[in-house]
Amino acid sequence: MSTVSLYQEVILDHNRKPRNYGTVENASHQAEGHNPLCGDHLSITLNLSNQCIDSIAFQGESCAICKASASMMTVSVIGKMYGDVETLVKEFRDMVMGNLNINDSHHLGRLTIFSGIRDLPTRVKCAILPWHTLHAALNSITNISTETKNDSIHTMISKIG
Amino acid sequence: MKLVEPSLKSSPISTFNIERIRSDFPILKLTINDKPLVYLDNAASSQMPQLVIDRLVRYQATQHANINRAVHYLSEIATSEYENARRKLQFFINAQEDREIIFTSGATDAINLVAHGYGRKFIGAGDEIILTTLEHHSNIVPWQMLADERGAKIRVAPINDKGELIIDAYERLFNQHTKFVSMTHVSNALGTINPIKKMIRFAHACGVPVMIDGAQSAPHIKIDVQDLDCDFYTFSGHKLCGPTGIGVLYGKAELLERMQPFKGGGDMIISVTFEKTTYNTIPHKFEAGTPPIAAAIALGAAIDYLSTIGMNAIAAHELDLLNYATEQINYIPGVRIIGNATEKVAVLSFVIDGIHPHDIGTLLNQEGIAVRTGHHCAQPVMQYFKVPATSRASFAFYNNMTEVDALIAGIRNVQEVFL
Numbered sequence: 001m002s003t004v005s006l007y008q009e010v011i012l013d014h015n016r017k018p019r020n021y022g023t024v025e026n027a028s029h030q031a032e033g034h035n036p037l038c039g040d041h042l043s044i045t046l047n048l049s050n051q052c053i054d055s056i057a058f059q060g061e062s063c064a065i066c067k068a069s070a071s072m073m074t075v076s077v078i079g080k081m082y083g084d085v086e087t088l089v090k091e092f093r094d095m096v097m098g099n100l101n102i103n104d105s106h107h108l109g110r111l112t113i114f115s116g117i118r119d120l121p122t123r124v125k126c127a128i129l130p131w132h133t134l135h136a137a138l139n140s141i142t143n144i145s146t147e148t149k150n151d152s153i154h155t156m157i158s159k160i161g
Numbered sequence: 162m163k164l165v166e167p168s169l170k171s172s173p174i175s176t177f178n179i180e181r182i183r184s185d186f187p188i189l190k191l192t193i194n195d196k197p198l199v200y201l202d203n204a205a206s207s208q209m210p211q212l213v214i215d216r217l218v219r220y221q222a223t224q225h226a227n228i229n230r231a232v233h234y235l236s237e238i239a240t241s242e243y244e245n246a247r248r249k250l251q252f253f254i255n256a257q258e259d260r261e262i263i264f265t266s267g268a269t270d271a272i273n274l275v276a277h278g279y280g281r282k283f284i285g286a287g288d289e290i291i292l293t294t295l296e297h298h299s300n301i302v303p304w305q306m307l308a309d310e311r312g313a314k315i316r317v318a319p320i321n322d323k324g325e326l327i328i329d330a331y332e333r334l335f336n337q338h339t340k341f342v343s344m345t346h347v348s349n350a351l352g353t354i355n356p357i358k359k360m361i362r363f364a365h366a367c368g369v370p371v372m373i374d375g376a377q378s379a380p381h382i383k384i385d386v387q388d389l390d391c392d393f394y395t396f397s398g399h400k401l402c403g404p405t406g407i408g409v410l411y412g413k414a415e416l417l418e419r420m421q422p423f424k425g426g427g428d429m430i431i432s433v434t435f436e437k438t439t440y441n442t443i444p445h446k447f448e449a450g451t452p453p454i455a456a457a458i459a460l461g462a463a464i465d466y467l468s469t470i471g472m473n474a475i476a477a478h479e480l481d482l483l484n485y486a487t488e489q490i491n492y493i494p495g496v497r498i499i500g501n502a503t504e505k506v507a508v509l510s511f512v513i514d515g516i517h518p519h520d521i522g523t524l525l526n527q528e529g530i531a532v533r534t535g536h537h538c539a540q541p542v543m544q545y546f547k548v549p550a551t552s553r554a555s556f557a558f559y560n561n562m563t564e565v566d567a568l569i570a571g572i573r574n575v576q577e578v579f580l
Binding site: 062 | 516517518519520523524534535536543549550578579
């Protein structure tokens with residue numbers, strides 16, 4: 001895996017024209033995600049009704065990897081049930097951490113475009129921030145950071161691990 | 162009579178033969194992602210020439226023992242080589258005496274030493290410490306910790322849009338409560354060279370001692386602490402072609418003698434009983450425990466190497482690199498240099514419209530180019546320029562014009578990817 005295949009057209013396109021960018025009115029769930037190491041931050045708002053994500057939006061300042069990851073995430077979780085979304089969060093995290101064989105069965109679909117990130121340890125946090133923020137929103141944790149020991153990322157890692 | 166043909170080896174190195182200098186650094190032969198390494202992260206850490214690596218090996222293989230202790234051969238030679246390194250550093254910065262050179266683990270350690278050894282003894286409630294906007298976090302946090310503990314106050318000298326200190330504003334910060342100034346000689350994030358000599362003179366006229374963080378200046382500028390008349394000066398070995406884990410604190414002997422020790426332990430004492438400990442004389446009072454002996458000796462070798470090339474020759478070559486790189490970057494639409502001080506070392510912090518520094522860093526790495534991206538441990542500077550982060554290319558004397566061209570091509574490639 002080289003970085004050439006990471007910055008490919010799909011990712012660049014989502015960076016240029018992010019989908020579901022903005023905020024959801026009267027959101028039932030929301031969370032803020034921060035990466036203090038690079039100053040990146042994003043907010044996620046969503047509406048969950050009958051355990052199903054009806055609508056979701058994100059906004060913030062971040063690198064292309066983070067923004068494309070957030071954009072593609074919103075596309076892939078709309079209309080999905082809470083439990084399925086949590087499975088997707090776990091699979092995405094495992095993939096970028098190098099703990100998932102993408103040839104095994106999973107639900108990631110086009111999101112496997114981010115699999116190469118596992119070879120760029122310094123960029124893993126960029127790709128994973130939107131997913132951790134989504135997980136935090138769904139679990140009513142309103143503020144997360146990539147650099148706090150007691151945040152939902154680490155909670156989740158310890159739960160899964 | 163036999164005539165000896167002049168060879169490269171016998172010609173004076175002062176002619177600054179860049180290719181010969183490059184051949185001294187084994188790491189510069191690396192390829193990264195099948196491209197020749199272009200190492201432009203020298204402000205973070207510089208590379209080591211073979212003779213410094215050899216000096217480390219020779220010490221460990223033939224000279225190692227603990228210092229200042231035993232009477233056996235190895236301990237004596239290790240002690241004498243360690244003290245020789247101290248004298249090399251004394252001459253490097255033109256300190257008056259070798260006991261004014263204290264080995265620390267780096268510049269951060271040295272600043273903490275002064276904040277503790279001087280600050281906790283002489284700075285109290287209501288006193289003021291002057292810093293500048295250009296400081297690295299390592300010259301902010303130790304003073305904040307001290308100020309919190311003592312009830313003292315931090316005052317900050319501001320900068321202008323070029324990234325230069327506003328000297329009038331600095332001078333206006335002084336009042337009867339001002340007890341200390343700690344400031345950087347060169348900004349790590351922007352490359353600005355501060356006019357420290359006249360700033361020190363002003364502080365002294367107000368009766369205030371000054372510490373200079375020289376982490377980014379000592380590798381690039383000839384330092385003369387007596388000419389500057391600074392009270393403390395510090396720099397790190399690993400930015401000076403030496404190893405990590407070693408740095409230097411220079412302090413005027415008279416001040417060092419009045420300070421309290423920073424760390425307690427072996428070597429920093431003359432006698433110990435459970436009732437009373439008598440501290441050793443300087444510099445040993447500030448060198449508790451077994452120091453990084455090999456690192457200190459290797460730093461001495463690095464100083465010899467730099468001195469052979471000549472700090473003025475180094476500064477001249479780096480200025481050529483800076484001028485060429487600045488001119489080339491300014492030709493590229495959509496790229497903006499952050500920090501355009503009149504007096505700069507070869508540091509180029511830049512932002513590209515619409516492209517995040519981390520993406521720039523990853524894509525440049527793909528071309529074998531190492532730059533630093535982020536806030537450079539200087540968040541107040543980033544806040545002033547209203548950017549979360551920048552990309553920073555920082556040059557050393559072993560960089561060449563071909564590498565500047567590679568950087569420029571790399572930046573254009575990043576823009577093409579994001580077109």
